[in-house]
Amino acid sequence: MNHENSRAMYERALTLMPGGVNSPVRSFSAVDRDPVFIQHGKGATVTDVDGNTYLDYVLSWGPMILGHSDPDVIRALEKALQNGTSFGAPTEAENMLASMIVDNVSSIERIRMVNSGTEAVMTALRLARAFTGRSKIVKFSGNYHGHSDGLLVEAGSGILTQGIPGSPGVPESIVENTITARYNDDEMIRQLFKEQGSEIAAVIAEPVAGNMGVVPMTMEFAQTLREVTEEHDSLLILDEVMTGFRLAFEGAQCLYNIKPDLTCYSKVIGGGLPVGAFGGRFDVMKLMAPKGPVYQAGTLSGNPLAMTAGYHTLEKLVSNPNIYQQLDRQTMKLERGLRTLIEQYDVSATVNRVGSMLSLFFTDQPVSDYESASKSDTDMYGKFFRGMLEKGIYLPSSQFESWFLSVCHDDQVIDQTIEAAESVFETMFK
Ligand SMILES: Cc1ncc(COP(=O)(O)O)c(C=O)c1O
Numbered sequence: 001m002n003h004e005n006s007r008a009m010y011e012r013a014l015t016l017m018p019g020g021v022n023s024p025v026r027s028f029s030a031v032d033r034d035p036v037f038i039q040h041g042k043g044a045t046v047t048d049v050d051g052n053t054y055l056d057y058v059l060s061w062g063p064m065i066l067g068h069s070d071p072d073v074i075r076a077l078e079k080a081l082q083n084g085t086s087f088g089a090p091t092e093a094e095n096m097l098a099s100m101i102v103d104n105v106s107s108i109e110r111i112r113m114v115n116s117g118t119e120a121v122m123t124a125l126r127l128a129r130a131f132t133g134r135s136k137i138v139k140f141s142g143n144y145h146g147h148s149d150g151l152l153v154e155a156g157s158g159i160l161t162q163g164i165p166g167s168p169g170v171p172e173s174i175v176e177n178t179i180t181a182r183y184n185d186d187e188m189i190r191q192l193f194k195e196q197g198s199e200i201a202a203v204i205a206e207p208v209a210g211n212m213g214v215v216p217m218t219m220e221f222a223q224t225l226r227e228v229t230e231e232h233d234s235l236l237i238l239d240e241v242m243t244g245f246r247l248a249f250e251g252a253q254c255l256y257n258i259k260p261d262l263t264c265y266s267k268v269i270g271g272g273l274p275v276g277a278f279g280g281r282f283d284v285m286k287l288m289a290p291k292g293p294v295y296q297a298g299t300l301s302g303n304p305l306a307m308t309a310g311y312h313t314l315e316k317l318v319s320n321p322n323i324y325q326q327l328d329r330q331t332m333k334l335e336r337g338l339r340t341l342i343e344q345y346d347v348s349a350t351v352n353r354v355g356s357m358l359s360l361f362f363t364d365q366p367v368s369d370y371e372s373a374s375k376s377d378t379d380m381y382g383k384f385f386r387g388m389l390e391k392g393i394y395l396p397s398s399q400f401e402s403w404f405l406s407v408c409h410d411d412q413v414i415d416q417t418i419e420a421a422e423s424v425f426e427t428m429f430k
């Protein structure tokens with residue numbers, strides 16, 4: 001494959017932006033390679049600036065559940081564009097997206113749109129603190145909730161990929177209110193609440209973690225989180241930025257049958273445009289300004305183009321519930337193909353999957369938390385990644401990110417991916 005144009009653009013980018021990128025994971029630094037620059041995407045594929053086309057399992061890190069350039073979403077955007085791009089005033093598009101969610105997700109009685117997952121989580125925590133009058137929050141190692149100051153401690157995603165414990169520039173006084181606990185450890189969270197329950201404003205968790213690779217929460221742990229927060233009058237915040245509208249329309253909360261007090265969204269809710277949102281119980285949400293005293297604002301919050309892309313994406317998902325079965329079936333096919341290869345080539349690897357989120361970890365131990373995820377052989381992943389890229393398969397450039405499938409990942413796409421993986425395994429493990 002020729003990557004001449006990507007290389008030239010990356011060299012130029014390095015002179016303009018720190019590390020040549022606007023978000024660290026996309027720099028490919030963890031897989032020891034220069035990034036490819038993407039020109040366009042269609043369905044399950046993206047094409048780079050050298051004309052190489054790849055089967056895409058990154059899907060913009062999750063949002064593109066309908067595949068790239070879905071014709072209905074593009075058509076709606078083209079129409080919306082004729083009216084202008086931003087007004088900083090209410091539009092009907094906001095009502096449409098909000099009611100799509102309030103009418104279809106039972107835990108959401110009120111919702112507020114923002115521009116990113118980071119903003120959604122940051123504000124949901126402020127709200128939880130105001131509602132409870134408490135300062136401490138509990139998060140879990142290996143979960144990632146965006147890059148706000150209090151949440152980078154033992155975070156997943158780029159923080160885990162780069163092997164750094166948090167970030168310089170965050171004052172001690174901010175993180176002293178963040179308690180970090182072990183994911184899927186019932187005993188630890190119960191003990192924590194026994195000791196400090198009256199000071200804890202909220203527990204925030206990814207119901208299926210996707211930022212230390214895919215690590216599902218156990219059913220038991222989900223119930224425990226709901227129980228301890230209720231017992232101690234703390235709030236349970238589910239960060240469904242990745243899982244919302246992806247694992248089911250009602251997100252992971254319906255798979256686990258738990259009702260959080262607040263839920264955070266981003267990714268699929270914006271159909272590929274920048275949208276974040278948080279919502280939940282009316283008695284909590286009514287504290288938000290201008291109804292209540294908790295401040296949040298945004299010049300571009302509820303932007304009409306973003307609302308349009310989100311509405312038309314969710315519209316297609318809600319009106320075709322078979323979509324989730326189809327996504328599950330196709331991802332299971334990929335999972336089975338990878339498992340067969342792991343056995344055939346006797347590789348120390350394990351596959352975790354929930355619905356259309358999947359990770360291949362190069363470790364023979366089960367991966368159930370930050371500690372076990374961290375034991376994966378990241379050099380091996382880098383080698384696998386580079387081999388797959390050369391075969392035209394665009395995977396996440398880190399062991400600790402989820403692979404995502406879209407409705408365009410049909411049998412042919414999956415077969416081609418498994419064939420490529422077989423040929424890469426052949427060179428790596430024969
Ligand atoms: C679970 C989770 N929460 C929060 C975020 C932050 O979202 P954003 O990147 O839109 O700020 C992300 C992804 O980045 C995420 O995966």
Ligand SMILES: N[C@H](C=O)CCC(=O)O
Nearest residue numbers: 023024025061157211401
């Ligand atoms: N893991 C991150 C979000 O889900 C990856 C996207 C990013 O931070 O650039």
